[in-house]
Structures are given as structure tokens and as C-alpha cells.
Amino acid sequence: MTLATAMFRHIWAARQEQAQEILHAGKRKINGIDQEIDKLIDTITTVSKAAVIHRCEEKIDLLEREKTKLTEKLANQAKPKASFEEKLEPVLTFLANPWKIWETGNVTLRRLVLKLAFADRIQYDRFEGARTPEIAFPFKALGGIDGAQMCTGSGGGT
Secondary structure (H helix, E strand, C coil), rough: HHHHHHHHHHHHHHHHHHHHHHHHHHHHHHHHHHHHHHHHHHHHCCCCCHHHHHHHHHHHHHHHHHHHHHHHHHHHCCCCCCCCCHHHHHHHHHHHHHHHHCCCCCCCHHHHHHHHCCCCCCCEEEEEEEEECCCHHHHHHHHHCCCCCCCCCCHHHH
């Protein structure tokens, strides 16, 4: 669980960095839009043709709408919806015992368990039944930590 917590903390920090980069890039883009609007306003003040002024005003309106969309997008992305601990608890619960989640009987949670526990969909053969699925990376990694030999259940090394 310590390893899973460390991995989750590393991923959490990387996502926060990525969110900060998106925020900074958005702010740079908003500043660029502001500069472009200022240039268009300067153009309007120096030009006397009505057609050019009208065209500049249309461009300013378009840029203002784009700026508003960007501002709203950045406001929605700024903060995570939950804290690190609130997000970590379900992960550790799942890794500790996926069977508890499976036993709830909730179809949505069961599908989630299947997606998280196996790397690919479980294949089914009409004559032989369910095929052995590929186990997902977290369980492979956690399985190799304890150093225990994998036991297939058959006796005598067959």
C-alpha cells in the first residue's frame, strides 16, 4: 500500500503540474488576445473609413467572445474536485480487496472492477468457457513485490 500511495502521489503531482501549465498557457493566450484587441482599437482610432472600422469592431467582438470562453474554461479547470486523500481512499480500497467492491452487486462498480483488474476484455469461447485474461499492471506490480511464488493450484508441478 505504501508503494501504491507513492505512485498515486507522483501521478497526482504530475497532474497538478499539467493543470498549472494549462492555466499558464491559457493566461498567455488571454494576454495575446488583449494585445490584439488593443492593436485593433489603435487601428480604429487612426483610420477614418467606415468599412475598416466596422471590420475591426467585428474582429474585436470575436476576440472578446474567445477571451470569455477561455476565461470560463480556465475557471472550471483551476482546482481539483477533491483532495488527494479523498481520491486516494477508493484506490487503496480497490487495490486492497477488489472483491469487496464486486460483492456490492452494483453493475457499474462491477464493470469498473473488470476494467481496472484486467488489461483487456475477458474473452469467452463457446466450447471452452472463459479464457484466462491478462492482469492489469497495478496487480502485476503488486504481485511481484512480495516475492512469493505464483501457485496455479495444480499439484506436482504440472
